[in-house]
């Protein structure tokens with residue numbers, strides 16, 4: 204039995220496996236510029252975030268109907284359940300779909316259909332986080348928030364993703380204020396490729412509760428002290444950092460040093476179809492590369508529930524943390 208855990212940094216479009224991409228392409232008569240799944244997989248060699256995003260957005264052309272989004276999410280939840288995920292907070296990128304003519308309602312209602320069935324079907328409670336693409340304009344983000352209004356009961360939080368450098372959090376001050384006024388919670392990618400100052404901006408200007416990635420905070424001792432003091436969770440994605448060359452080898456990932464510094468770290472998969480593993484695989488990889496002991500793994504799993512938006516179901520949070528505390532590592536591959 205795998206260690207129970209929450210996944211807090213997962214782009215649903217990043218779970219599109221080549222097999223499903225080709226199946227959806229055939230169903231929707233979309234021509235992909237790859238002969239087969241093998242040729243597509245061979246394209247998964249990235250130099251940086253931008254080179255990944257180009258392929259990530261291009262492949263989304265196969266996602267057209269509500270059924271497609273429901274199928275994508277259910278496929279992820281099936282895989283996640285097998286790796287011990289008991290709670291998932293799932294990002295989606297509405298503008299990547301509305302920009303190519305797919306209505307936001309199709310995206311949200313399709314995903315929601317799979318998420319609504321998740322607890323019963325997979326034992327995974329879920330939340331949905333709507334991300335703004337930071338390389339598009341602030342006006343486009345505001346229009347997206349407006350368009351999402353009929354579906355807000357489906358959405359727990361807003362997030363900020365896509366190409367970070369040159370698109371600081373401050374660009375999205377107004378839309379985050381508007382989202383907060385609507386009762387949405389707030390997270391943002393910051394300090395992945397961008398500098399530590401973007402982490403500060405996300406906290407001070409956007410008022411986020413959690414930082415996605417955030418590993419470059421380690422370049423700023425005062426910021427680290429603040430993140431520790433304020434118990435701001437960081438949703439780290441070590442395999443993503445490796446594949447997007449934020450780090451050269453997994454052994455040099457700062458996760459262990461960050462935990463030693465007292466930061467509230469979680470481990471997540473980001474875009475598992477592209478980066479070589481789901482969250483259980485990621486736990487396994489960091490355990491091997493960084494030599495994390497059982498108590499460190501238990502701490503990461505506990506943190507994932509502590510940092511989750513389960514505030515409206517404290518009973519479930521307590522139950523899941525108790526499962527982590529009682530977990531018996533007396534098996535060979537506990538991830």
Ligand code: HPA
Nearest residue numbers: 214364365366392473474
């Ligand atoms: N960073 C920024 N934007 C993203 C990512 C990421 O790792 N994955 C999908 N969109």
Ligand code: ZN
Nearest residue numbers: 214364392473
């Ligand atoms: Zn991400």
